[in-house]
Amino acid sequence: MTDEHEHEHGTPEIHDTPEAQGAPEVSEVQGTAEVEVHELGLEPSDLDGHTLEELTDYLEAGREPADPSIEGSPGCQLALDALEQLRGLGGELIAADTAAMPEVDDSWVDRILSGIALDARAGRRIPFDDPDPSTDFGITEGAVRGLIRSAENTVPGILVGHSELDGDVTIPGARIRISIEVNAFYGESIPVAVQRLRDEVAERVQRHTDLTVTAIDVTVRDVQRVSRSTEDRS
């Protein structure tokens, strides 16, 4: 089910085939010299009028002075959570990359940033089933994607890039599949990390929605070589 080969020098060849996924994804080591925000072609409306660049600057300023338009936007809050996690890894990634990877390839950073912005959109409204006819309870798809992304906080070796809810979530109790693209850190067991991520995502989604999750597909897009201290984050 899982096949992992590590080469002492050069690119590790890692295939991760989650049980709910048909074909293995081949991951490759890529490097980056710095974590910075690039133009992604995203509309400001994705983040209630703000851009990832603005949110990054806001984070770097310690979220001071408080900006009500950012703090009052759930989309911005979701993006800030993800950017904060990514920023926390930046130093380690820079150091590791400088030591081991002379060539700069920031495509994986772009993918993560793009995923952050996409995930922050409110998306569809996911209803709860409630017997009171005067009640209309729901949770946004963006909030659920935020739950999925936050699962990475408890899974060393995994950074979530993007997630999707496949199914008609507008029906209470709908059966859905969750697809998650992740980056893995070299040195951690990918099957173990992926399983932990699945367990964590399932618990978080079950706690806060009525959705019936039939499968959680995890695709490892990249493997990053970073120091142990980063991998042991919690």
Place this chain on the structure above:
Amino acid sequence: MTTMVHDGLAERVQAAVLGAPGVRNVYRAGSLVSNLVGTGAAALGVTAANEPLVAVIAGEGGVRVESSLGIEYTANAIETLRAVRAAVADLLAADGLAVTAIVLTVAYVHPRESSRLPETVALV
């Protein structure tokens, strides 16, 4: 029939929402609910300078409340929403107002790692 509402009702409803266990903040009721507002309804207590984020709308037969919420991870979403409904219903009942609809949407769940409630808190 037109429902009579009290001054500052939207502010008090918002306070009730924020006082429900598991709710950390409210967000502006935006596009998700704005289309649900009927043309004959009147938004109450909305001013440019001090605009409540909870929409309280008078209509035929009673009051409609709409709110977008940020909740604690440790508070189960549906239990939190029911706690909000109970708090709002109690407040409106005390004012002699009937509830025609309560539309609540969780827009953000604060990460478990920064939740302000312990895991064992019982709601409702």
